Amino acid sequence: MAAAVALEQVDISFRLSGGGTYHAVRDATLSVAHGEFVSIVGPTGCGKSTLLNVAAGLIAPASGVARIDGAPLAGLNRQAGYLFQADALFPWKTAIENVAIGLETAGMPQAKSRPLAQDWLGRVGLATFADRYPHMLSGGQRKRVGLAQVLIRDPKILLMDEPFGPLDAQTRQIMGNQLLDLWSADRKAVIFVTHDLEEAIALSDRVVIMSAGPAAHIIGDWTIPLARPRDIAEIKLDPAFHAIHREIWEKLKDEVMKGYVRTGGGG
Amino acid sequence: MIMSRFSLTAWQVLVGVIAIALWHVLTTYPVFGVMVLPPFFFSNPVDVAQRIVKWFAEGTIWKHLWVTLTEAMLAFVIGSVGGVLIGFWFARKPVIAAIFDPYVKMANALPRVVLAPIFTLWLGLGIWSKVALGVTLVFFIVFFNVYQGVKEVSQTVLSNARMLGMNERQLMRHVYWPSALSWMFSSLHTSVGFAVVGAVVGEYLGAAAGLGYLIQQAEGVFDVAGVFAGMFVLAAFVIVIDMIVSLIEARLLVWRPATAEVRG
Numbered sequence: 292m293a294a295a296v297a298l299e300q301v302d303i304s305f306r307l308s309g310g311g312t313y314h315a316v317r318d319a320t321l322s323v324a325h326g327e328f329v330s331i332v333g334p335t336g337c338g339k340s341t342l343l344n345v346a347a348g349l350i351a352p353a354s355g356v357a358r359i360d361g362a363p364l365a366g367l368n369r370q371a372g373y374l375f376q377a378d379a380l381f382p383w384k385t386a387i388e389n390v391a392i393g394l395e396t397a398g399m400p401q402a403k404s405r406p407l408a409q410d411w412l413g414r415v416g417l418a419t420f421a422d423r424y425p426h427m428l429s430g431g432q433r434k435r436v437g438l439a440q441v442l443i444r445d446p447k448i449l450l451m452d453e454p455f456g457p458l459d460a461q462t463r464q465i466m467g468n469q470l471l472d473l474w475s476a477d478r479k480a481v482i483f484v485t486h487d488l489e490e491a492i493a494l495s496d497r498v499v500i501m502s503a504g505p506a507a508h509i510i511g512d513w514t515i516p517l518a519r520p521r522d523i524a525e526i527k528l529d530p531a532f533h534a535i536h537r538e539i540w541e542k543l544k545d546e547v548m549k550g551y552v553r554t555g556g557g558g
Numbered sequence: 559m560i561m562s563r564f565s566l567t568a569w570q571v572l573v574g575v576i577a578i579a580l581w582h583v584l585t586t587y588p589v590f591g592v593m594v595l596p597p598f599f600f601s602n603p604v605d606v607a608q609r610i611v612k613w614f615a616e617g618t619i620w621k622h623l624w625v626t627l628t629e630a631m632l633a634f635v636i637g638s639v640g641g642v643l644i645g646f647w648f649a650r651k652p653v654i655a656a657i658f659d660p661y662v663k664m665a666n667a668l669p670r671v672v673l674a675p676i677f678t679l680w681l682g683l684g685i686w687s688k689v690a691l692g693v694t695l696v697f698f699i700v701f702f703n704v705y706q707g708v709k710e711v712s713q714t715v716l717s718n719a720r721m722l723g724m725n726e727r728q729l730m731r732h733v734y735w736p737s738a739l740s741w742m743f744s745s746l747h748t749s750v751g752f753a754v755v756g757a758v759v760g761e762y763l764g765a766a767a768g769l770g771y772l773i774q775q776a777e778g779v780f781d782v783a784g785v786f787a788g789m790f791v792l793a794a795f796v797i798v799i800d801m802i803v804s805l806i807e808a809r810l811l812v813w814r815p816a817t818a819e820v821r822g
Contacts, residue, residue, distance in 0.1 A: 367720060380718075383740065396722065
């Protein structure tokens with residue numbers, strides 16, 4: 292069976308406004324099988340989100356090809372759901388309208404879509420928040436609405452761009468466990484971008500490390516030998532977790548330092 | 559400074575009472591033998607109040623209020639519809655926007671009052687020349703806001719909508735349109751205010767009815783009490799309209815976080 296997502300020798304570059312080009316990602320090859328949970332970890336500004344946008348079809352690579360189920364991707368990736376780092380909910384729609392919108396624009400009547408959306412709100416623990424507007428929800432609640440909004444369409448592939456980035460540590464843990472629960476119900480292929488190595492190891496089947504940009508490339512690919520089901524908080528106490536964490540961190544820390552120096556030590 | 563709703567209202571009333579009392583005293587009693595505010599130029603509160611009561615008692619004022627209201631509402635509706643449509647069109651077609659850009663700037667920089675005589679010439683002394691003047695004011699406010707609203711749609715929300723499978727038409731309806739409308743509504747106070755300004759200024763420059771006409775007629779015969787009475791009725795009229803706009807705004811923008819609580 293063809294991989295759910297396969298990136299083959301993908302180069303990504305941007306034209307700079309002052310002339311010249313910025314080479315963001317060089318020669319990235321990555322394959323994600325159906326049902327596999329893969330995290331991409333790298334220092335700030337290494338182009339990992341850019342790589343995710345190629346898999347989503349939001350940007351086209353300068354060279355190389357992205358294949359979805361073996362077929363080259365042209366335009367948007369219709370098989371994928373995308374959870375964004377920044378707030379992506381429609382601020383003028385209530386939680387339930389936000390969750391239902393993906394079904395309704397696909398032609399499902401409200402009589403069918405609203406009960407489904409209510410059910411999904413329940414699954415992310417927000418059953419009583421259906422009529423709230425996004426600004427009335429906390430950051431974690433908004434992320435959960437976003438998750439329901441994406442998952443209700445039952446995409447084959449789930450792309451996540453530091454979705455829990457802006458949340459506090461406790462909320463991240465709760466969200467991580469909730470994500471694993473939802474994912475284990477019908478294992479989608481997941482690409483999860485993060486700069487948090489612990490989070491990546493705790494969640495994933497595989498962790499892929501990218502070098503610092505520009506011209507970032509993939510420098511490591513680890514299979515995580517931890518049993519499922521997992522609990523994000525408990526698994527971090529497991530000796531096997533520490534062993535793999537130490538091994539990956541050895542490789543990652545040089546890149547993090549390079550990225551830190553290059554971005555002037557800023558965020 | 560935080561104060562209770564009640565004491566705030568009390569202070570607001572107090573300011574008004576003192577101002578009117580001062581006005582009354584200075585126009586009625588000489589200070590060291592000199593009338594600080596000669597009644598011929600400043601009238602006095604009693605005369606003005608009597609005039610206002612007379613207008614309402616005789617019912618003559620209603621016709622003028624109705625004319626001004628009609629003109630302002632028509633100017634608001636026509637200017638808003640035009641502003642929304644053109645703003646949308648320009649924002650979605652950058653080439654068109656670039657071509658018309660200098661002309662839009664030119665038209666907006668023009669003081670609209672100079673157009674009033676031309677509108678009177680074209681459209682006569684009736685309400686439509688005033689509506690036209692109001693439209694030229696309202697249009698640009700709504701136009702710039704809608705243009706900005708469509709241009710500044712969050713890229714993340716837009717990408718999210720695309721990834722959720724929306725086509726161009728659905729993007730219009732679910733993303734661009736609500737965003738543009740929210741910008742338009744945020745300028746509602748300004749655009750409604752300008753619709754009234756257009757109507758009153760138009761009437762002032764030549765009309766047969768309306769609050770502006772009333773004030774202009776009073777000025778023509780040095781009837782200062784009439785001028786002040788007209789101004790007070792106009793002020794009250796504008797405040798009532800502004801309150802109605804606030805109510806409508808609160809209904810339409812429920813989804814927006816309450817950032818600016820300045821309007822109590």
